[in-house]
Amino acid sequence: MCYSHCEHHTVNHIHCQVGGVVTRLPAEQSTPVQFRYLAFPFLENRIVSVRKNADTPLLMSQKAIDAVFTGLFSMTDIRVILRKTAPLHHLSDEQKEQTKKAVEMVRKQLGIIEGDLL
């Protein structure tokens, strides 16, 4: 599915809600599809029909993609705690708890990625 008012303009997105702004995943998802359009024109009808019938294209690993972003966002939460406590990084009990939860979330996402991609 391409909109084209200029040569670099395509539309291909799946979204989930994070932090008030919809997470963008098109490069991770759309590039293989676009390549297939170019390299294997016979696949075009199939891909278009997939996209007509579902929000998610067939040729990708949604779980792993979501896990990568969720992991990165949890790491960002840890980064924010580092900023708030610089330079000594003496964490309060609440901050320790937040960090622990974020670390657990990152671990969980790594498990999903291993399971889905490896």
Added chain:
Amino acid sequence: MKCADSIEARSVEESFINLDPIQAAGRLTPEAMKAVISWGDGYSVCDNCHKPFRLDYVNNPPIADFHEEVAKWLNMDQVQLVPGARRAFQEVTGALVGKGEPVIMTGMGHYTAYLSVEVVNGIVREIKPTPDHHITADAAAVSIENATREFGYAPKLVFVDAVDFMYGNFHEVKEIAKVARQYDIPVIYNGAYTVGVLPVDGKKLGVDFVVGSGHKSMSAPAPSGILATTTEYADIVLRTTRIQGDVTGRKFGIKQVGILGCSLMGAPVVGLIASFPAVKERVNHFDEQLKNHKIVTDALLSIEGTKVASEYPRKHTMTRMDTTESFDRIAQIHRKRGFFLSSALGKRGITGIMPGVTKQWKFNTYGLTTSQAEYLADSFIEIAEENSMVIG
């Protein structure tokens, strides 16, 4: 640690208390950090650009809504996103100032405001600051009157800084706008140090343009900013293209001329939008920021000979200190000379004060926690004590 072949990973904010006056209120919110991770690709926000193919019509991410919300928030009629406050200045001068025409500028204005006049071959006439570094309506009236006499017509524009970058002082914006209105001169409000940290009401101020800096005060990546204006001036400054190719007959829809079409894409615009809910909320709590700032200025003022060069008591978290009679005296005899102060701060995990400077220097505590402010205050006292300075 490197993040690319020749680029070190930046961890200044994670490792230090950063007092850099221009960086404090531009630090990203957690929401913006996450949005940038996801939307950092070049033309990412163009995924859902449909007819009429203009940035402020994009609904996903919610750029269209953001324009409306910012206009409402600033009590102005229309908003355009721009790559930094300076581009907003340029867009306004480009529309309103012609070659050889005068523009009134405060003597404490940012250099980019001057260059925005120069780029259209305009002429600057300054408002003289008072000895205590303020821009008054009386002084503005004198400058406008002098320029009107000199050129035979009123200046085309008045620039006024809400809070200047030199001292972090507040100026008589509302009163200056009232004077300018008597001459029918539009006023551009430079809110680089206010929009995003303090409540700003453009209509109440009586200004025609409100300019904000995303990367200076709205927790957004650079370059980003906003230009807000009235319906009256939107028609002129935010005008749409009418040009047509003579051979091909090409036209360019409703692209805006002054900013050369779509202005802000990718990380800057998404960061701006992602931070906006937090920014809208934080402007209502600037008093908390001032309390933390006071912890630090009180500590500094307890060191004998130290003065606040900015207006005092402080109304902004960016302050110019005068330590000519305190830290600079130590610099005269210290083996590290003027670098002793930044070096001593660096050892304590504090950065952002210009290395080597001990006479007058600026710092900004915006965004620090109370614990960080207390640590900073204690650090200044410790450094003074280490150097046998008198603490009052």
